[in-house]
Amino acid sequence: MKILLLEHPRDPCPERCNDVANTPLSSSLLTGYVAGMLESRGHEVEIVEGYLEGLSYEEIRQRIRAVEPDLMGVHLVYHWKIDYELFTFLEQLKREEFLPYITVYGFYPTFAFEEILQACPVIDSVILGEPELTFAELAEVLSGRCNSIDIAGLAQRDKYGRIRYTRRKPVEDLDLLPFPVRTEAMFGLPEVNIQGSRGCYGRCTFCYINPFYGQRSRWRGRSPENIVAEIDKIISERGRKEFYFTDPNFFGPGQKGQKRALHLASLLKQRNVQFGIEARVNDIHDETIGALVEAGLRYLLIGLESGRDHSLKRMNKMTTVAQNERALRILRRHGIEPNIGFIMFEPDSSLKDIRANFEFLRRNDLLKNLPVTANVLYHHQIILKGTPAYQRLQKEGRLKTLPASTYEGMAAFADPQVAVLADIMRQITNFLFRRMGSIWSGREEEPRNARERYARLNRLLVEWFETVLHALEIGEKFSDEEKEAFVGKAKKAINDILYFDSKTRCSKQR
Template sequence: MSIVLLEPPRPKNPKRFEDVVNAPLSACLFTDYIASILRENKISVEIINAHLYDWSIGQTITRLSKKSFRLLCVHAVYLWEKTQEIFDMLSILKSDGLTAYINLYGYYPTFAYKKILMDFPFIDSVTVGEPEFTILDLARRILSEKNISVEVNIPGLAIRNRNGKVIFHQRPPVQDLDKLPYPARQDMNLYQKKGIVTYIQGSRGCYGNCTFCYLNPFYGQTNQWRGRSAKNIFDEIFKLYTEYSITNFYFSDANFFGPGKPGKERTITLAELILANNLDINFGFECRANDIEEYSLSRLVMAGLTNVFLGLESGDPASLKRFKKHATVDENKKAIQLLREYGIEPTFGFIMFEPNSTMESVRNNFEFLKEMGIMTTPAVTAHLLYHRQTLFEGTSDYQLIVGGTDRSTAASFTGYEAPYTIRDQKVEAFSEVITNICRTTLSQLPNTFICKLDTLNAGTNSASLDVLNNTLITLFDRTLSHFETNAIPYSPDEIREMSRKLIHNVETAMYKKE
């Protein structure tokens, strides 16, 4: 074995619940596509998925130290404060005698490559953007030379030159996705045992250009969506269905639908292929609200569509405009209603607080959530009510906040996210209180309502959840009204005391005896 592709451990971080934003679903097949490209080119490669195997950092070090390989490519995911642990792991491997060349790839290293190469000398290079062919070229160079030159000129690869300066040359993204081999499929029994759906990637990029998203900047492009043909997608699904009896799929696309009429027609063609071949499958996808229309939706539902993640982002017109979402509140409502008419209760991308939030925008968001009946369980409600926009490097909103600020002294992972205070002081104070309440709820839900399911009958558990859910909604409403009608500022002590009292109400509801 010459090359190892590592999905490293993802240490739990009790302070963070925003996995949906720091590890986009569209990244989940990076490693599998790289492996398939390497194997197609007769290069020996092993995937080590420490995250899937639930290995600790120590276990991963032990496993890797027993193997012999020349190139270690690591899918680096941003883990907030825990990110340092992955770099520490790689540093220990090097200190213990690992001689392999180390490369990082993924969303996070794409935008933080300069700081990574400045801060961590044991990292030899970073793949910027789409990884498959950059890593193929790197692997060929590694395997053909005893000592790779620091001046290696591979498009898409960021390295240090002989003077220690970071250099990089852009690689254009793959245009014809049908020419890619299907992603490598490994540990399928373990995925199924863990209840993890089988992912399919039908497209890359997005025809939108939302200010909070770094998808298109990752690919080095703007407003460009690239889709596999319906036949190519169907052939992969058919292979997995017939050879592995897989019936549950999820599209990892950031935007399942392509732009305009051709985008709808492509999805209809895929649905017709599934129906014509009598595949008994279920599948889900992510999309924008403005792409939901009746005819294509009806065909997709007939073909097995059961799950839709809808990128609403806001119920406030001003916020949607700031995000450059190019969608309206009415379009969001119509999409939800149409999906429900076809038996699908969608899940949602939603930003309650952002740097320019006002009391009016927060109220509009809350009323929208209530009107649409979205806040159905404590876990969903807690996430929706406190979710605060994260500003990651690569997004235009990050640039607006950071501007010309010198972040050279920040660690590579802390500088990746731009902290901010909401401009409206009243909203900022309200956000702090609600965050304290919702994070307390989320941190205690697993112990209270998941681990004890075996000891509670369904009715009691459901009733307890309803009490907690209604408490969260009521407390948000009352606290919002309080902030709307009272002057500020509130001192940090006052915010803590207000949070303490409200958390007590939540905990009372959480442990209330029926």
């Protein structure tokens, strides 16, 4: 059976440029794992990298025509809107009889399958959760190898138009999965993405990692030997030695997780690789981090989320501020300056919470790098369907959704003063990210004396945040006009710092 898997184009949303990722990094290998499973079952598989290759829909259409697939799967990614352009494209393909059957998979469709099936009638089914086995069974049915119409993990319409589905249990032994297929575009990334585990033993209210896998999901790890076998294959075939583990929680729970990490470190050390990971702060231990650094660990992201225990408890982080600070000390002692996950603004944040967050960031030297400062001084909690936070706010009657989609929810801040600070910082940081985007991406040359300019911008961001926070703490009010004026001055200062000298030089040349 000929099967085409599509990574569809995704348009950036300028207003959301400073928000957290709209799909977990672990989703980056979904298509590769599906392809690996299908090829192991004897199917002919083609992956079209519409996103990474920057393809237009017309170029994608030509690729599909060349393959003439019997089945197409689309890794459907939410990018802050309902993708009517993609839906229209699929409708045209079905109308032109290019595609007998279309299924979609991913984090977004797992939680929004009902509205997707209603919005795009030509989508025949939605795969819920882990896609490999469900997709393989669907291919068996459509190719005539199997007669079953009830496939666990598949949401589809019955003959009356009603949507029927059952959830599939997560894969118990990840070592049994074929290695993911990687395209040339995937190998064009700075690091080779690799997945060492799935799920998380945490239960954070803002996270939908575990709900994606199912109600009873848990952390599951591949064996170190299986991981290294995949790494050896990549080194042998591609000569690549830079990797990034896409696991939301690299370490497994407790001592067993630490022991597994130490064993993996001993195997990686023999291969002279470099790699990055993501982890919970309570899993950062001196011995394990030391061993991983010796094995090639260079990058690490930890979810600090807050500098106040009260807020961490509200998020059900199962960690403390003391653990946050201990993790930072251990990582820095081993030469790792971590990237951090941080939620400055929650729907229930108080000014006291915000002040505690700010002081935590400052005393732990987390406000000295411009990209980090811009991120942490405005990061509000994204409320996506499937998370405990979404369910709680919905139950409390506080959740608001857009008419076009129930996938992303919004909730007004319980404290209107917090809302003022959040609005001001959102506008300023979004403006900064738009201005800096072409520089950070390498499309535009850095300005002269870039380091000094960025340091000035960094100091100003901290100053603006503290100025507004202090004003709100002593009871000052900000009218809409006052907010607009404050943001306007900040934008002018950003422009002056980044572009004043270049404009002056241009004027002199003229």
